[in-house]
Amino acid sequence: MMLNANLWWHDVDVVRRPPLEGDTDADIVIVGAGYTGLWTAYYLRKLDPTRNVLVVEAGHAGWGASGRNGGWCSAELPVGIGTLASKYGRSQALAMRQAGREAVNEIGRVIAEEDIECGWRKDGTIWLARNEPQRARLMAKLAEEREYDIGEGPTPVDPADLAVPGLLAAAHTPHCAALHPAKLAVGLAGAAVRHGVRIVEETRALEVRPGMVLTDRGQITARVVVQATEAYSGLLPGQIRRVLPLTSRVIATEPIPDALWRHIGWPGRATMSDQSLMFPYLQRTSDNRLVIGGRSIGYRYGAVPRTNHRDDERAWEVLEREIPTMFPALADIPISHRWSGVLGVHRDWQPRVTYDLATGLASAGGYVGDGVALSNLAGRTLAALITGTDSPANRLCWVGPPGRRWEPEPLPYLAIQAITALTALVDTRESRTGGSTGLAARLMGIAGK
Numbered sequence: 001m002m003l004n005a006n007l008w009w010h011d012v013d014v015v016r017r018p019p020l021e022g023d024t025d026a027d028i029v030i031v032g033a034g035y036t037g038l039w040t041a042y043y044l045r046k047l048d049p050t051r052n053v054l055v056v057e058a059g060h061a062g063w064g065a066s067g068r069n070g071g072w073c074s075a076e077l078p079v080g081i082g083t084l085a086s087k088y089g090r091s092q093a094l095a096m097r098q099a100g101r102e103a104v105n106e107i108g109r110v111i112a113e114e115d116i117e118c119g120w121r122k123d124g125t126i127w128l129a130r131n132e133p134q135r136a137r138l139m140a141k142l143a144e145e146r147e148y149d150i151g152e153g154p155t156p157v158d159p160a161d162l163a164v165p166g167l168l169a170a171a172h173t174p175h176c177a178a179l180h181p182a183k184l185a186v187g188l189a190g191a192a193v194r195h196g197v198r199i200v201e202e203t204r205a206l207e208v209r210p211g212m213v214l215t216d217r218g219q220i221t222a223r224v225v226v227q228a229t230e231a232y233s234g235l236l237p238g239q240i241r242r243v244l245p246l247t248s249r250v251i252a253t254e255p256i257p258d259a260l261w262r263h264i265g266w267p268g269r270a271t272m273s274d275q276s277l278m279f280p281y282l283q284r285t286s287d288n289r290l291v292i293g294g295r296s297i298g299y300r301y302g303a304v305p306r307t308n309h310r311d312d313e314r315a316w317e318v319l320e321r322e323i324p325t326m327f328p329a330l331a332d333i334p335i336s337h338r339w340s341g342v343l344g345v346h347r348d349w350q351p352r353v354t355y356d357l358a359t360g361l362a363s364a365g366g367y368v369g370d371g372v373a374l375s376n377l378a379g380r381t382l383a384a385l386i387t388g389t390d391s392p393a394n395r396l397c398w399v400g401p402p403g404r405r406w407e408p409e410p411l412p413y414l415a416i417q418a419i420t421a422l423t424a425l426v427d428t429r430e431s432r433t434g435g436s437t438g439l440a441a442r443l444m445g446i447a448g449k
């Protein structure tokens, strides 16, 4: 039976923690118990177990994007490495690439150390090129990989190994793990609490100021205030237009028999995507379902981080059609779950870690669709900055003041509508005709890819 519900929470007991009970204080208060808030809290206590760390969450730990994503723990960055190099220099771009890869391995290390069962498997990613323009983009991506090589680069995959109709080229990169997002969030919250972090849930921050967080359950005084609210940040006073909340939709199938997985050439749990502009992201789960997301983005006028059911319905149908197109052998596998979530995008499409020593205000986010691994790097970096611990991560190019805000409406709304319509047009035309369009390059330029 198909459910409009999130697969990741169907087999997880949500641990409910009590809300804040009146005014309190802490050394560091963190708003938001997604990966960013939880990693920050975890590493703060690891670096300095004497600090009193309090996490305040409006729902429950993992309620946001962290419990809804596609489960790719990938070293990919939302901005192309060439763009980073032209902005910050080659060595900074390479350092960021290295740090992304280390974040994937660090998550693997912590989940083993903390005994977090989250279906982790690091089999890498396979990039597919399903028509000529996609092949050209894949070749350009591989050329860029070689230009900014730090070892362990991608290797070619024989298209004949995969039962994907019309597959022209494919490549494998080892720097990605597949995981169960909600189990990671729940496990991480548990680990943070074991290390002495306090988490209060069902407690909404109404205002974030230097030295103080006002919530609907009381006021918290703290020297350092970390905002880890990503796509939801714009709802807080003074934060308007800092982050654009974009909706991404995901569907999951019923478990697929092993023989079928072998038949389609997908024996391990490497994640997959193609090179279309609005690319689909696929993972084989630890219980053998196919999870597929992407192919569209949603945006509500006024940067409201909420989804629109009618748009979701259309997007889910697109994803459902994608499965038999990509893998005809899976045409009869029923869909079991459909859900959506909201991710955060900065004006320059670059994620950022900020810490102002003078005010004690800190934040991290804007990871677009790459926050599973990057939030770990952000959390480690924030913990190091706040505790005054020297670390190479503190000097990465994404550490700095907040970037420029998005323009007032209707500009973001119109821009997102236009980009969505044009990318869909390009993707459809490329898949139907196999011909390229100059528009594709321009659209990728907008996203800094």
Ligand SMILES: Cc1cc2nc3c(=O)[nH]c(=O)nc-3n(C[C@H](O)[C@H](O)[C@H](O)COP(=O)(O)OP(=O)(O)OC[C@H]3O[C@@H](n4cnc5c(N)ncnc54)[C@H](O)[C@@H]3O)c2cc1C
Residues within 6 Å of the ligand: 031, 032, 033, 034, 035, 036, 037, 056, 057, 058, 059, 060, 061, 062, 063, 064, 065, 066, 067, 068, 069, 070, 071, 072, 073, 074, 203, 204, 205, 206, 228, 229, 230, 231, 232, 233, 236, 247, 248, 249, 250, 281, 293, 340, 341, 342, 343, 344, 364, 365, 367, 368, 369, 370, 371, 372, 373, 374, 375
């Ligand atoms: C559908 C989807 C698929 C994705 N797929 C992938 C993927 O496969 N790989 C990948 O790397 N990334 C993916 N992402 C992105 C990734 O999930 C996010 O970048 C990451 O989870 C962000 O973590 P976060 O902790 O910063 O934000 P969130 O997980 O969104 O956490 C923010 C938390 O803050 C809380 N909050 C907000 N406002 C307040 C307030 N005022 N008071 C108290 N609490 C508040 C929210 O309830 C929420 O729990 C995807 C995102 C979505 C939506």
